[in-house]
Amino acid sequence: MTDRDLHRLFDEIDANHDGVITFDELMNANLGQPVDGWKPGEKERQAVLFFEKADTHHDGRLTFEEVEAAMTGQPMTGVPQQ
Numbered sequence: 428m429t430d431r432d433l434h435r436l437f438d439e440i441d442a443n444h445d446g447v448i449t450f451d452e453l454m455n456a457n458l459g460q461p462v463d464g465w466k467p468g469e470k471e472r473q474a475v476l477f478f479e480k481a482d483t484h485h486d487g488r489l490t491f492e493e494v495e496a497a498m499t500g501q502p503m504t505g506v507p508q509q
């Protein structure tokens with residue numbers, strides 16, 4: 428994923444375009460193809476895991492920098508990509 432892809436993804440998830448992603452925005456985002464084999468509730472579980480991992484400020488919101496660090500710091504597992 429390039430930096431440009433990441434910005435596009437961030438904008439897509441940031442539904443109200445205030446520059447931060449809330450958990451609700453993450454949950455409501457259409458993250459593309461469902462992942463094969465995900466059980467009901469798996470998206471929620473993965474979203475919680477991703478949010479907890481990415482929210483290094485622990486303020487309940489994800490900035491672009493937090494998302495970037497989470498996405499590039501280690502390979503994404505489970506969260507579907509475009």
Ligand SMILES: [Ca+2]
Nearest residue numbers: 441443445447
């Ligand atoms: Ca937002």
